[in-house]
Amino acid sequence: MLSVPNESEIIGDRVANLTPGQPDVSHGTILYLEDVTLSFDGFKALNKLNLTLDDGELRCIIGPNGAGKSTMMDVITGRRKPDSGQVFFGQNIDLLKHQEHEIARGMVGRKFQRPTVFEALTVAENIELTLLGPRAPWAVLKARSTAAERDRIDEVLTTIGLIQLRHQPAGILSHGQKQWLEIGMLLAQNPRILLVDEPVAGMTGEEMARTAELLVSLVGERTVVVVEHDMAFVRKIARTVTVLHQGSVLAEGSLSSVQSNPKVIEVYLGETPCSH
Ligand SMILES: Nc1ncnc2c1ncn2[C@@H]1O[C@H](COP(=O)(O)OP(=O)(O)OP(=O)(O)O)[C@@H](O)[C@H]1O
Numbered sequence: 001m002l003s004v005p006n007e008s009e010i011i012g013d014r015v016a017n018l019t020p021g022q023p024d025v026s027h028g029t030i031l032y033l034e035d036v037t038l039s040f041d042g043f044k045a046l047n048k049l050n051l052t053l054d055d056g057e058l059r060c061i062i063g064p065n066g067a068g069k070s071t072m073m074d075v076i077t078g079r080r081k082p083d084s085g086q087v088f089f090g091q092n093i094d095l096l097k098h099q100e101h102e103i104a105r106g107m108v109g110r111k112f113q114r115p116t117v118f119e120a121l122t123v124a125e126n127i128e129l130t131l132l133g134p135r136a137p138w139a140v141l142k143a144r145s146t147a148a149e150r151d152r153i154d155e156v157l158t159t160i161g162l163i164q165l166r167h168q169p170a171g172i173l174s175h176g177q178k179q180w181l182e183i184g185m186l187l188a189q190n191p192r193i194l195l196v197d198e199p200v201a202g203m204t205g206e207e208m209a210r211t212a213e214l215l216v217s218l219v220g221e222r223t224v225v226v227v228e229h230d231m232a233f234v235r236k237i238a239r240t241v242t243v244l245h246q247g248s249v250l251a252e253g254s255l256s257s258v259q260s261n262p263k264v265i266e267v268y269l270g271e272t273p274c275s276h
Pocket residue numbers: 040045063064065066067068069070071072
């Protein structure tokens with residue numbers, strides 16, 4: 001019998017280990033933004049922005065209001081297309097060629113500031129809804145989850161610390177618990193990168209501490225990007241911090257290194273009202 005070489009023998013292990021649609025992270029990088037510019041009526045919200053994320057890292061993004069943080073997330077998630085520049089998921093997947101809904105499934109999940117859970121459904125049903133994909137809610141509820149899907153729902157509920165409340169309507173949850181549920185709804189879609197915009201706004205101190213634990217627990221398996229103004233929270237979770245200003249990276253490094261960077265100090269001082 002003829003022995004037909006399989007793909008790995010032809011192209012080598014590195015590429016063959018990739019199943020279609022999987023990012024090539026052989027260089028350790030899960031996301032590349034290169035010279036990304038996006039203008040609104042001539043105003044550059046992003047201005048030749050360069051950013052790379054290591055696969056499995058937790059990155060904090062800080063920067064004054066209007067720095068371009070949310071616009072950057074819009075570009076990564078395919079919500080807006082830049083005027084110029086490149087956005088790659090791994091070395092091989094050009095995100096600019098993908099639609100927002102394609103990026104949302106398995107590639108990049110994004111949590112907006114306001115939780116958008118379905119209050120009349122139970123905690124578990126909220127997870128089930130996103131796990132089963134883009135169908136009408138009634139169709140999802142009529143459909144029976146498979147055993148594997150039920151296991152996945154339990155796994156997500158355990159991760160977000162809401163397993164005990166699984167049969168409760170989501171409407172009774174506290175603000176913080178709703179935020180975790182929404183993170184769970186994103187996790188159910190199995191994103192490789194999770195973007196969270198101001199996760200702790202409005203949370204109690206204890207909820208904030210648990211959110212820090214939750215986000216840190218996801219690291220490794222996923223890459224987590226946290227945009228947050230609350231520096232106490234950033235201090236709890238920070239590894240590498242990127243400071244955005246006027247649509248570009250102003251500084252990057254450990255929290256203490258960026259906080260002592262004169263350019264960063266100047267930008268933040270510019271924000272505070274000054275009487276002289
Ligand atoms: N749809 C839009 N039309 C016009 N200008 C916009 C639009 N969206 C954002 N901008 C401008 O782009 C700049 C970057 O906004 P962006 O929302 O990305 O900032 P940010 O860093 O997320 O700020 P914040 O910390 O306040 O959330 C701001 O000057 C903003 O006014």
